Amino acid sequence: MTKPEDDARQLDTVLLKVASRCNLDCSYCYVYHMGDSAWRDQPKQMSDAVLDAVARRLADQYALQAAPFSVVLHGGEPLLLGAAKLERFCARLRDALPHPCGIHIQTNGALLGDPVIDVLVRYDVGISVSIDGPQRVHDRFRVGHRGKGSYSRVRAGIENVTARADARPLLAGVLAVIDPESDPAEVYAALKALGAPGLDILPRDGNWDTLPFGKSAPGTTEYGQWLEGFLDSYLSDPEPPRVRLLDDMLRLVLGGRSIKEGVGTTDYGILVIEPDGTVDKNDTLKVAGAGEDRFGERWSVLTDSFDQILDSPAFADYYRQQRPSAAACHACPDLGICGGGMVAHRWSQTRGYDNPTIFCADQRHLIAKMRQLAEAALPHAA
């Protein structure tokens, strides 16, 4: 994690794609339904041999950079590994990356039963579960391959975690993709009721050529208004959990620092390792178009070190890309809060990434509200 003026590039987060397939078929998924079919060319699961190379390369990088980083088991659905293979993977990773390095899993939650929870407890693997709110909202898009809603299974999985005293502390949070047609107060209440200490919310993916679901034009504020409603629920709550996106933005508004990609102007070293060992850019760039998440050179953990990759011109270009290039962003008084948003959301065919985020109007709507609240609240602060 470095400031823009800092040339030192370090690994910050590694997304480990241990499974290329998913047991759900969410209609909005950026992996399977945004025009990139690279997952078809990948093995269904990462092999033990590739995982062994991953662990060795990561251990080498940790020794070099000294600063700890985070590895996230990702997919597809990482729990498709099954408990036995998950145990082998977690054991090898934890051996290579002792604390304070973080190991996490981002899961749809449907397979969170006791055998895999036992493994996650044993290796101190933080759990984040994707769930979109109450059943009606969740089941609209998060469905299985036969179109049936997944809410009941996901909720049961979360309850399997929260029911266990040894596993409950591992549940870092739940993550919801925003349906701008839903009631944000209802979604807030449903997410909070799950009992996780943190909530996070994400807009639906899109760009200047393919507008995000529910956004009628670039200048409209459907997402900004939804987020304002969610903010109202959060700030009205006498016993609030954490809401990561809003906390991050509010911290910046209050003069503090942010800690999440896509917010503020801090840069992060995020890499993806595919099931076959190929090293790619942040996978959200798939939203901009097929292959946008690939480096020009095909690196692999089987043949290349992270030090070599981090030191390459291609990585430097990718790293710099986090900072927005659009003139409108550089002239914007809210740049320090929004940071230009997610890189993928800046894309257009004609201008590449040289645009503000497609959520610019939404962000500015929300930031205006936050600035107003912060200004009024500071005199009340103890």
Next chain:
Amino acid sequence: MRNEPISLFHDAAASARDLPLTDSVALQRLIAEVRQCDASGIADTTLYNRTYHRHNR
């Protein structure tokens, strides 16, 4: 393909319902954190990694 100029919103007019939010637990919690902890590293990577990974989709 869209090339429309970006409209920027400046509708920050206060509404009456905003006022109680200034005393909110969440907001006062953040104000305290920024004042007390930011200088000593609340954004520390290790602390953050322990609780919630940075990229989750």
